[in-house]
Amino acid sequence: MGIANVAYATLVCLCAGLVTSHGIAAGTPMSAGALSAQLADAFAPHPAVVHLPLAQLAGALPLGPTLRLYAITDQPGLYVMHAPSLAAQGAMFSRVVALVERRDMPRDRVVSMSAIVASARRFGEDPAGLTAGNNFSTARIAQFFDVAQRQHVSLTEGERALQTLLAQWGLIRQEAGEGGMTWQAASAHDFLVTIPGTGTGPAGEVIDTEVRAAILSHELGHWRYFSDPAYAEACRTFWWHQLTYTEREALTEELTSMGYDPSDRIVIDELQAYLLHTPARFMPLADVPGAGGVDIARVKRGLELSVRNVGKNAGQ
Template sequence: MAPAEDDTVRLKPPGPGSARRGLIGGLALLGLLGGGVWYGAGGPGEDARPAPAATPAPPQPMVRVMAEAELLALLPEQPSLYRLRENPQVFVLLFPDLARQGEALNRAAALIEKAGLPRDRLLDATELAAAIARSGDTPATWYLGHDYRSADLARFFALAERDRVALNEAELWLRDQFALASAAAGPGPFAMVSAAAPGPQMDMPMRMAVLRHEIGHGHYFTLPGFAGHVQAVWRNGFTEAERGAFRGFLGREGYDAGNDELMANEAMAYLLFTPDPRLFGPAQVGLAPATLDRLRELLRVGLTLP
């Protein structure tokens, strides 16, 4: 999710150097041992046990399950992975600040959905910094939250491997979490979404709206039939003028307005799952309140949580 565009709520860049603070040294280990993830029997630290007679089963990755209401109130001190109780195909990464979220996910955002950037290779650090600067953002504020299909993140890591691109420490941590989620989710697609803790650039109500927005995308990526319903409403329930208003709003926020599937997914997430008028409302999108209510109703009828 992009920061609000309106100047009255435009998130100010952090002070010099602050976006780079807290480079994630050692966090891969901390994330596994002290974060929201742990190993079941046979995990790290149990080597001193007597070896069982039979071949031991491989470690079973476990990801802590949390209800959405719990996640909305949760502010872990280290980057952590959780699984959404209401829809277990949605995995949620919570970061202690926007800078660390950006370190882990900005390059994936560039590959997967940021406008005007290559879709077939990873940017290097210089190219990524330039793309962020062109958008008027900092690494911390390029996105307030992130949401990806498992297949898109798998492609990100496969391209890094193919081109021998060195991942930064936060991206290596992300790769570990992706592997844990993959093992827990089983065969089938899943979603990884993220939000950061509140701070100078995002208060608690805005953070809650961002997390709800990203979880909404998680539903879109994983609930059978929901994406098709959203696409059908976008094509047939929105007028061309309404689609144009959303493309304008989302394009100003830095989304790729030429990607119609992304436009439909974002329109859904803003309409149904973004309860903060600083981030979304009639003024930002340039449509009447009654129009937004009508579109909400059309979208909502397709949403049935497991």
């Protein structure tokens, strides 16, 4: 549910990542010391939270490698984390992504970092930049920490930083349960979007302000799907009742080829985020020719009409 891997040479691919039209620079891997320095702010005793309306968010994002959390005042439950860099974001979230949405990863256990590396390489991705952006309910993130705790899996430096941050911000907490202490979300309505700071990613991916804006737009599309039940139902209805079986099959195959789990929960959410919330030049979905193919422009128009009708009905 993030924006695809930042691994292709000229444009795309969201939820596994993004690159700019300028292509991929040579880039050098970030050292362990530099990454640790970027994550150090996560362990500060009073991490800053900026409260502002959504319309002011884009203008408030920092240009440098700054770790910051934004609480969106006119969208209750929405939080946006600005990670210092793509590498720092990956260090915090790669195994969360694997548990929640990757097609070849288990849903009931946290895999080793070596398994993450092997999986990323199968898709031609850099494991440090598994996603260019992320979106999770805080309940999903708490699930990750709870599963890891029950498995007695050691957290990485990035995962400990994430756990510390979210606990200090009051988004997750430990509670006593029948089997001992468990990790829980403070609210079932809280939702975290993450975007990377500008700069060069671990594989040389260029994250400039335009790419970051595209990532943010895509991830906020997932917030809309999470927080607006009528909108989400319109997307599901369109998928099941207005697309043909062959169209659903082709679109699922496209998204699966990017590494997404083929479940309806993931596919429908990603489809709407790509078609309705991702700038056209960063859109990875492509037409599939032939009788069993897909006309992406036609699918987008149909989905736009479906969700537009939801808005009209709400105003009646």
